[in-house]
Structures are given as structure tokens and as C-alpha cells.
């Protein structure tokens with residue numbers, strides 16, 4: 267076995283350790299819908315969180331606006347839906363599988379993908395848990411953690427989106443297209 271095959275085997279071992287999945291030819295329709303659904307839900311979490319800030323700015327003589335209270339609830343349910351979608355997506359990694367990176371991908375690309383996808387899933391779990399803690403358990407303890415995690419998600423998601431565009435525009439491979447149109451890669 268040549269040096270390149272050994273490094274690819276090591277990188278696949280890392281992917282399996284961080285995020286177990288079986289190989290597939292492409293992402294299924296459900297996997298793609300859930301990916302873009304989570305992106306949309308994460309974006310709506312931003313304006314609804316402003317309503318949470320407004321409801322907390324009120325005091326004894328000033329009741330929060332009913333619409334802000336409604337958006338507060340939308341934020342919580344949006345977060346729980348993101349958690350549910352993340353659980354289903356992890357299940358689909360085992361049941362349907364995920365396509366491997368193009369054969370020409372370097373070791374650093376493989377490791378970067380494994381680490382960033384593991385971080386994204388970790389954040390999609392940790393955010394709803396800390397958000398629920400901030401709302402129902404102990405705001406002083408959980409709200410600062412939840413806030414740091416929202417900025418972490420923003421940072422990792424920006425790097426992730428730039429990487430997807432790099433694959434599409436510079437490497438000109440099928441990585442972005444297989445998450446949009448479902449184009450399949452040979453197993």
C-alpha cells in the first residue's frame with residue numbers, strides 16, 4: 267500500500283471515530299432537505315433572539331409586547347426542531363450513509379471535513395440544550411454559555427460555507443452539488 271493510501275485510511279479512521287457513517291453514493295432527498303432546513307432554522311434563530319432581548323429589557327411597569335413573547339416561543343420551538351433534525355440526520359448517517367470525499371482530496375481536507383462536521387453536529391446539540399437551560403433552569407449559568415455557542419456556530423458555519431464554495435468554484439468538484447441536487451459520487 268502506498269503512502270497516500272495509508273494517509274487516506276488514517277483520515278477515514280478519524281472520520282469514523284468522530285462521526286461514524288456508512289459510505290453511500292450520494293445524499294438522499296431527506297438528508298438534503300434536513301440540511302437546508304436546519305440552515306434556514308438557524309438563520310431565523312437570529313431575529314427571534316432579538317425579541318428575547320427585548321422581553322428581558324422590560325421591567326415591572328412595562329409588560330413585554332405579546333408579539334415579542336410569541337417570537338420568544340418561536341425561538342425555543344425552532345431550537346428544539348433543530349435538535350430533532352440533528353438526531354434524525356445522525357440516524358441517517360448510519361441508515362442511508364454519506365458520500366465519501368472525492369478521491370483526489372488531500373489528507374488535510376479529509377481531516378478538516380471530519381473535524382468541522384463533528385463540531386457542527388456538536389453545536390446543533392449543545393445550543394438547544396444550553397438554550398433550554400437558559401430559559402427554564404438557570405439563566406445566569408446557561409445564557410452566557412448559550413451566547414458563546416451561538417458565536418461559535420457562526421464562526422464554524424462561515425468556514426464550512428467557504429469550504430463548500432471552495433470545492434465548487436476552485437476545485438470544481440461535486441461536493442456542493444451533491445448537497446443541492448443530489449448528484450452521486452461513485453462509491
Ligand code: HEM
Nearest residue numbers: 311315318342345346348393394397398400401409413416
Ligand atoms: C440551534 C438552536 C439555537 C440557536 C442557533 C440559537 C441562537 C441564539 C442566538 C443567536 C441568541 C442571541 C445571543 C446573543 O444575544 O448574543 C440566543 C439567545 C437565547 N436563546 Fe437561543 N438558540 C437556539 C436554541 C434555543 C433554545 C432551544 C432555547 C430555549 C428553549 C433558547 C433560548 C434562548 C435564550 C433564553 C436566549 C437569551 C439568552 C440571554 O439571556 O442572553 N435558544 N439564541
Ligand code: HEM
Nearest residue numbers: 304305308359364379383386387423427430431441442445
Ligand atoms: C447553519 C449553517 C450550517 C450548518 C449547521 C451546516 C451543517 C452541516 C453538517 C452537520 C454537514 C454534515 C452532513 C453529514 O454528512 O452528515 C454539512 C454538510 C454540508 N454542508 Fe452544511 N451547514 C451549514 C451551512 C451550509 C452552507 C451555507 C453551505 C453552502 C454554502 C453548506 C454546504 C454543505 C455541503 C456541500 C455539505 C456536504 C459536505 C460533504 O459532502 O462532505 N452548508 N453541513
